[in-house]
Amino acid sequence: MSVTKLNPTSSVPDPFAGVDFRQLEHSLRRPRTLMDFLLSGLVTATTLSALVPLFSVIWMLAWRGGRRLSMAVFTQLPPSAMEAGGGFGNAIVGTLLMVTLAVVITVPGGIMTAIYLAQNRHSKLAEAVRFSAKVLTGFPSILAGVFAYGAIVLTTGGYSAIAGAVALSILMLPTIILTSEDAIRMVPSRMKEAAIGMGATPTQTVWMVLIPTAFPGILTGVMLAVARAAGETAPLLFTALFSNYWLWSHGHAQLMRPTASLAVLIYNFAGMPFDNQVELAWAAALVLVLLVLAANLIGRSFSGRQVQQS
Amino acid sequence: MASNSQVAPTNASVRETIFAVRPGEITQAPTRVQSLVDVAFRRLSFWFACCTILLVTFIVLRIAVSALPAMRHDGLSFLTGRVWDPNTGQHGIAAEIWGTLYTSVLALALGTAFGLAAALFLSEGYMGQAIFALLRTFHLHLHPFWSKVPDKVEDLLKQLIELLAAIPSVVYGLWGLFVVIPLIRPACNWLHLKLGWMPMFSTDLSGPGVFPAVIVLAIMILPTITAISRDALVSVPPKLRMAAYGLGATRWETITGVILPTASRGIFGGMVLAFGRALGETMALAMLVGNANQISVSLFSPANTLAALLANNFPEAGPKEVGILMYAALVLLAITLVVNIFGALILQRASRSAAE
Numbered sequence: 176m177s178v179t180k181l182n183p184t185s186s187v188p189d190p191f192a193g194v195d196f197r198q199l200e201h202s203l204r205r206p207r208t209l210m211d212f213l214l215s216g217l218v219t220a221t222t223l224s225a226l227v228p229l230f231s232v233i234w235m236l237a238w239r240g241g242r243r244l245s246m247a248v249f250t251q252l253p254p255s256a257m258e259a260g261g262g263f264g265n266a267i268v269g270t271l272l273m274v275t276l277a278v279v280i281t282v283p284g285g286i287m288t289a290i291y292l293a294q295n296r297h298s299k300l301a302e303a304v305r306f307s308a309k310v311l312t313g314f315p316s317i318l319a320g321v322f323a324y325g326a327i328v329l330t331t332g333g334y335s336a337i338a339g340a341v342a343l344s345i346l347m348l349p350t351i352i353l354t355s356e357d358a359i360r361m362v363p364s365r366m367k368e369a370a371i372g373m374g375a376t377p378t379q380t381v382w383m384v385l386i387p388t389a390f391p392g393i394l395t396g397v398m399l400a401v402a403r404a405a406g407e408t409a410p411l412l413f414t415a416l417f418s419n420y421w422l423w424s425h426g427h428a429q430l431m432r433p434t435a436s437l438a439v440l441i442y443n444f445a446g447m448p449f450d451n452q453v454e455l456a457w458a459a460a461l462v463l464v465l466l467v468l469a470a471n472l473i474g475r476s477f478s479g480r481q482v483q484q485s
Numbered sequence: 486m487a488s489n490s491q492v493a494p495t496n497a498s499v500r501e502t503i504f505a506v507r508p509g510e511i512t513q514a515p516t517r518v519q520s521l522v523d524v525a526f527r528r529l530s531f532w533f534a535c536c537t538i539l540l541v542t543f544i545v546l547r548i549a550v551s552a553l554p555a556m557r558h559d560g561l562s563f564l565t566g567r568v569w570d571p572n573t574g575q576h577g578i579a580a581e582i583w584g585t586l587y588t589s590v591l592a593l594a595l596g597t598a599f600g601l602a603a604a605l606f607l608s609e610g611y612m613g614q615a616i617f618a619l620l621r622t623f624h625l626h627l628h629p630f631w632s633k634v635p636d637k638v639e640d641l642l643k644q645l646i647e648l649l650a651a652i653p654s655v656v657y658g659l660w661g662l663f664v665v666i667p668l669i670r671p672a673c674n675w676l677h678l679k680l681g682w683m684p685m686f687s688t689d690l691s692g693p694g695v696f697p698a699v700i701v702l703a704i705m706i707l708p709t710i711t712a713i714s715r716d717a718l719v720s721v722p723p724k725l726r727m728a729a730y731g732l733g734a735t736r737w738e739t740i741t742g743v744i745l746p747t748a749s750r751g752i753f754g755g756m757v758l759a760f761g762r763a764l765g766e767t768m769a770l771a772m773l774v775g776n777a778n779q780i781s782v783s784l785f786s787p788a789n790t791l792a793a794l795l796a797n798n799f800p801e802a803g804p805k806e807v808g809i810l811m812y813a814a815l816v817l818l819a820i821t822l823v824v825n826i827f828g829a830l831i832l833q834r835a836s837r838s839a840a841e
């Protein structure tokens with residue numbers, strides 16, 4: 176595009192003197208417009224093709240996993256090699272148990288930390304805590320397993336549901352801290368000021384005003400963390416290991432024994448040369464994805480309800 | 486408080502105990518117990534915050550201490566050795582480091598191409614404008630229901646791309662094993678047949694290998710790149726965009742000349758974080774990369790990564806091997822920590838400069 180130079184001293188300024196108007200024509204015959212059109216088409220095609228894997232995964236899960244889904248799958252134990260039938264009831268129980276334990280471990284500390292961060296927003300410590308939470312967000316999940324192996328499995332002397340839950344809780348912690356802090360910060364400041372104006376101590380303000388108001392946002396964070404933890408395999412591989420038996424045996428829950436989980440079951444069965452196991456792996460993948468999506472959707476449904484700073 | 490009590494979900498009994506309103510008085514100073522509880526609670530939240538930093542330090546130290554015997558025994562030759570043979574006691578992770586970096590770089594290139602395109606598509610209003618134009622031809626663009634459709638479709642598209650991140654990596658591994666590998670195998674073997682003289686295609690794809698792993702890895706990091714790039718693109722000041730359009734620039738001249746350079750720091754930060762995620766990704770790679778201890782530039786040969794090495798060897802490791810695997814974990818930790826801290830710093834600076 177040629178540029179018109181305006182000369183303020185000249186008596187007859189013609190602002191369009193050097194403009195080639197054909198250059199501005201919006202038609203595919205012009206190289207500029209053609210380039211624009213082609214690149215736009217490329218971006219559209221690329222974006223739509225990025226969604227192909229998503230639909231392919233969903234289709235395969237529904238087709239190969241849905242075919243095998245039945246009540247037996249939820250109530251029976253994993254089959255051994257060459258055996259027909261079977262299910263993964265113990266793996267569902269194990270996944271739910273370990274995620275619940277991880278929530279119990281993480282939520283109190285995570286929310287207390289979030290309260291500190293929201294109350295002391297600009298202190299040096301808050302900056303450092305926020306930074307380490309962000310670093311933990313990008314922490315490879317397998318290293319959480321390595322840590323739990325070193326800290327729990329080696330000291331207690333065996334693979335256990337507890338070790339698996341500790342590994343998962345390390346992955347949940349940053350999500351809970353960062354989303355809860357955001358939720359608490361979003362509470363309208365007039366509500367906080369009103370409480371302080373009434374003579375409430377900071378603690379009373381936190382418990383009676385901030386937490387109840389930010390509760391939907393905090394729940395969102397917890398559910399998103401649950402969704403992430405439920406699908407994790409790497410941290411459970413050598414902390415909870417796997418088990419072919421029910422968690423509840425000999426009259427009490429075997430928390431200190433190896434525990435089955437859906438994710439590890441998929442990993443183990445996917446590599447097996449038996450059709451029955453591979454089919455079960457697909458069915459387990461369908462159940463796992465449904466669990467994760469349910470947690471995601473429940474979490475998102477809360478996030479719209481919070482009173483926001485206006 | 487009266488007007489706010491409608492908003493805040495307080496119930497009457499709780500309000501009574503906390504504010505303890507005496508007749509004729511609206512406010513009161515906190516009692517001794519209340520102020521003691523206040524101090525205690527604030528101390529407690531302070532300690533919990535400190536614990537987060539301590540936890541990160543403890544994780545690093547715990548892995549480092551467990552790796553110490555192996556570090557003393559093997560030293561730096563561990564990083565350069567190519568042989569992994571538990572029987573002879575030879576351990577080297579050069580092949581794993583190479584495999585980790587090679588797959589991650591390729592996945593980043595592929596993921597960025599698709600992720601950035603999706604971010605542009607979502608932030609530049611392609612979908613919305615197309616649907617709006619379609620609605621206008623039917624004279625529906627001012628209709629109370631149909632006029633909201635463009636925004637809704639864009640939102641749906643954003644959610645679908647985010648959904649890619651919600652699928653567990655082991656499910657991607659399963660999908661890669663039973664869908665991607667059979668699908669790309671004929672094409673890969675044809676490439677090997679025709680272009681076998683190029684180092685990248687020098688072997689054929691017999692099953693698991695670098696290329697299927699890279700495809701799945703790229704799909705897994707795509708949502709990260711799209712989300713962060715979209716944030717960076719949307720936060721470009723509208724007046725810059727309008728100024729470019731006002732000067733007569735086409736949409737793509739605006740994108741390449743104004744929007745991408747302005748948002749480049751945020752996009753780069755997103756790429757670095759996605760790279761960190763690719764480096765640490767375990768399950769999909771453990772299932773798809775083939776677990777072969779070799780250094781090769783061929784896209785179709787099996788390889789191994791640090792995370793996959795840990796996943797495969799930890800469950801049946803003896804006490805001595807655990808120390809060596811801890812050393813490998815420490816190397817992985819060091820690489821990902823550097824990449825992640827670098828990415829977090831870039832994004833922090835990008836958001837700070839956007840705020841100014």
